[in-house]
Amino acid sequence: xSGAVLLEAKDLEIRFGxxxxxxxxxxxxxxxxxxxxxxxxxxxxTTFLNMCTGYLKPQAGHILFNGQDVTGIAPRKLxxxxxxxxxxIPQLFAEHTxxxxxxxxxxxEARNWAPLTPIERVTQRAQMEHLLDLTKCSDxxxxxxxxxxxxxxxxxxxxLALALKPRLLFMDEPTSGVAxxxxxxILDIIAGALEEARVTPVFVEHDMGIVDRFADEVAVWxxxxxxxxxxxxxxxxxxxxxxxxxxxxx
Amino acid sequence: MPFPNAVKRxxxxxxxxxxxxxPVIDPTSQVMLMLALAKxxxxxxxxVLLQAGQVxxxxxxxxxxxxxxxxxxxxxxxxxxxxxxxxxxxLAAAVVSVVVGIxxxxxxxxxxxxxNLAVSMIFFSFLEKFYFITGGSDGLSVAxxxxxxxxxxxxxxxxxxxxxxxxxxxxxxxxTHRFLSSPIGQMLRxxxxxxxxxEYLGVSPRSVLLVGYVVSAxxxxxxxxxxxxxxxxxxxxxxxxxxxxxxxxxxILGGAGSVSGAFAGAFVYEAVKTYAAAFAxxxxxxxxxxxxxxxILFAPTGLVGLYRSAVTRxxxxxxxAPDRRKREAVS
Ligand SMILES: Nc1ncnc2c1ncn2[C@@H]1O[C@H](COP(=O)(O)OP(=O)(O)OP(=O)(O)O)[C@@H](O)[C@H]1O
Ligand SMILES: [Mg+2]
Numbered sequence: 001x002s003g004a005v006l007l008e009a010k011d012l013e014i015r016f017g018x019x020x021x022x023x024x025x026x027x028x029x030x031x032x033x034x035x036x037x038x039x040x041x042x043x044x045x046t047t048f049l050n051m052c053t054g055y056l057k058p059q060a061g062h063i064l065f066n067g068q069d070v071t072g073i074a075p076r077k078l079x080x081x082x083x084x085x086x087x088x089i090p091q092l093f094a095e096h097t098x099x100x101x102x103x104x105x106x107x108x109e110a111r112n113w114a115p116l117t118p119i120e121r122v123t124q125r126a127q128m129e130h131l132l133d134l135t136k137c138s139d140x141x142x143x144x145x146x147x148x149x150x151x152x153x154x155x156x157x158x159x160l161a162l163a164l165k166p167r168l169l170f171m172d173e174p175t176s177g178v179a180x181x182x183x184x185x186i187l188d189i190i191a192g193a194l195e196e197a198r199v200t201p202v203f204v205e206h207d208m209g210i211v212d213r214f215a216d217e218v219a220v221w222x223x224x225x226x227x228x229x230x231x232x233x234x235x236x237x238x239x240x241x242x243x244x245x246x247x248x249x250x
Numbered sequence: 251m252p253f254p255n256a257v258k259r260x261x262x263x264x265x266x267x268x269x270x271x272x273p274v275i276d277p278t279s280q281v282m283l284m285l286a287l288a289k290x291x292x293x294x295x296x297x298v299l300l301q302a303g304q305v306x307x308x309x310x311x312x313x314x315x316x317x318x319x320x321x322x323x324x325x326x327x328x329x330x331x332x333x334x335x336x337x338x339x340x341l342a343a344a345v346v347s348v349v350v351g352i353x354x355x356x357x358x359x360x361x362x363x364x365x366n367l368a369v370s371m372i373f374f375s376f377l378e379k380f381y382f383i384t385g386g387s388d389g390l391s392v393a394x395x396x397x398x399x400x401x402x403x404x405x406x407x408x409x410x411x412x413x414x415x416x417x418x419x420x421x422x423x424x425x426t427h428r429f430l431s432s433p434i435g436q437m438l439r440x441x442x443x444x445x446x447x448x449e450y451l452g453v454s455p456r457s458v459l460l461v462g463y464v465v466s467a468x469x470x471x472x473x474x475x476x477x478x479x480x481x482x483x484x485x486x487x488x489x490x491x492x493x494x495x496x497x498x499x500x501x502i503l504g505g506a507g508s509v510s511g512a513f514a515g516a517f518v519y520e521a522v523k524t525y526a527a528a529f530a531x532x533x534x535x536x537x538x539x540x541x542x543x544x545x546i547l548f549a550p551t552g553l554v555g556l557y558r559s560a561v562t563r564x565x566x567x568x569x570x571a572p573d574r575r576k577r578e579a580v581s
Contacts, residue, residue, distance in 0.1 A: 053450070074449070075449045075450050076449050076450070076451075076452045076453060076454055077452075079450060079451065079452035080452050084450070085450055091444055091446055091447040091450065092444065092447065093439075093440045093443045093444050093447065094443045094444065095439060095442070095443050096436065096439075096440070096443075100436060103433065103436075104433060104436055104437055104440060104448075104451060105451050107433035108433075108437070108451040108452050108453045109451075109452065112433060113432070113433055113434040114432050114433050114434070115428075115429055115432050115434050115435070115461075116425065116428045116429060116432055117428075117432050117433075118428065118431040118432060119431060119432060119433050119435075119436050122433060160447070160451070161450075164451065164452060
């Protein structure tokens with residue numbers, strides 16, 4: 001059931017001035033197990049993702065991916081090793097269409113710079129159209145990303161990460177900014193796409209209903225520390241978690 | 251639909267034909283057209299960088315490096331062969347741009363612009379001060395090279411040079427357009443909108459910008475080497491910051507969003523400069539300044555943008571305007 005350790009964080013520390021955003025973080029992420037990260041605002045969840053994906057270098061501690069020390073290496077190098085990321089605020093190429101955004105990801109993954117081939121004619125196109133199918137974005141292919149509603153921007157952001165064929169995908173609040181009536185629908189789409197791509201997801205989430213339904217495991221963050229980790233029903237019903245974390249969500 | 255498709259396609263073709271026959275009808279126009287083409291190539295280089303949102307105020311550096319290299323190689327080989335002098339010039343611009351580029355692609359916006367300016371000014375001073383190598387402010391004369399081994403008369407040579415330059419410009423226009431529509435060209439445009447995502451696609455934004463930088467320097471270099479060959483002399487003025495500014499000016503005049511803007515701008519600029527200088531010697535800068543002001547205020551997409559909205563007006567309605575605008579941005 002529990003796969004090999006894909007990523008391991010050891011004693012991560014980082015502070016911004018007086019703010020301790022990570023202190024003694026130790027956590028193992030197993031292949032094939034969907035891990036949800038929950039915690040109040042400012043708990044250091046995004047900071048953890050930033051360290052794991054190379055955006056921030058921890059001031060102390062180590063990050064191992066696949067047994068290899070990857071502490072402080074650049075995001076693009078981690079991407080090449082199989083660590084991708086979707087963002088709390090979607091990070092898209094605002095002047096491009098949805099399909100062009102994906103084609104850039106697909107050609108980047110394939111290292112196909114094709115300096116004289118128009119991007120819409122590259123060989124990665126079929127794969128990218130398939131990915132748009134998976135993320136139910138096919139109808140949006142020719143739309144400019146800047147005119148899409150937030151939920152669809154989130155999907156495109158995740159599709160961009162999936163185009164990189166990662167083994168591990170960090171998603172920062174994949175359903176934030178999405179109307180609550182659509183959250184489950186969007187997460188169903190994401191879960192389906194992840195399944196097909198055989199990617200291990202780690203996702204930050206504030207909606208406990210979604211955590212309960214989609215996570216295999218939950219880790220609780222508070223003030224830069226991991227408070228708990230366990231199965232969703234166990235963690236979500238723990239009195240301390242209800243008081244410190246879920247209470248604040250209500 | 252005010253213009254049928256055939257007309258829309260026909261207009262660019264008609265312009266090319268005009269460039270072919272104009273020097274025949276009016277031989278005095280050839281010098282002006284030649285300068286416009288050479289500058290248009292350099293402006294094309296500036297436009298490549300503008301796709302990444304970066305303005306270089308020092309690209310005359312590559313114009314001058316290639317021009318002086320062509321002059322030196324010509325001198326060293328007793329006049330030289332035009333293919334060799336041009337290639338040497340372009341190659342020198344490429345090499346210098348790799349060295350300077352590795353340094354300047356770490357910076358953006360005003361810092362990028364000013365660093366380029368600084369490097370070009372250093373080269374300008376070098377050209378002025380080291381007169382025993384460079385001829386100082388008098389410059390160097392460029393002997394008329396052979397063309398495929400043939401020594402031509404002045405008139406014949408100028409004709410060959412003009413039509414050769416026209417051909418090269420069309421090829422450069424096509425290749426640059428293809429480059430900008432390609433994955434790497436689109437990533438260059440992505441530098442303007444989201445470097446973080448580019449990095450998270452596994453791509454180094456600096457490397458992408460360096461590729462664009464070298465492409466832009468090669469285009470500037472080609473323009474500079476051709477200009478030197480046409481004028482028969484190179485002076486430090488080739489590297490002067492005013493010239494760098496002129497390239498940026500022409501790019502905005504023509505339309506920085508499209509490759510054809512480079513030449514549209516260059517022809518209008520040279521024409522205004524030549525004829526206004528003849529008829530209104532004291533105020534031609536004022537005329538150009540006013541033209542630029544009007545373009546920025548009323549036609550921010552430049553002359554090419556104006557042309558497009560005139561020719562395509564009316565069929566925008568159901569054409570998905572944002573998408574169309576986007577597609578045109580690199581065409
Ligand atoms: N680059 C930075 N510079 C300074 N302070 C930072 C930086 N990044 C994060 N912080 C601070 O570190 C703390 C943790 O922030 P982080 O964004 O990781 O929280 P979070 O758990 O993701 O919160 P949210 O649920 O609101 O997204 C916050 O107090 C934040 O202000
Ligand atoms: Mg966050």
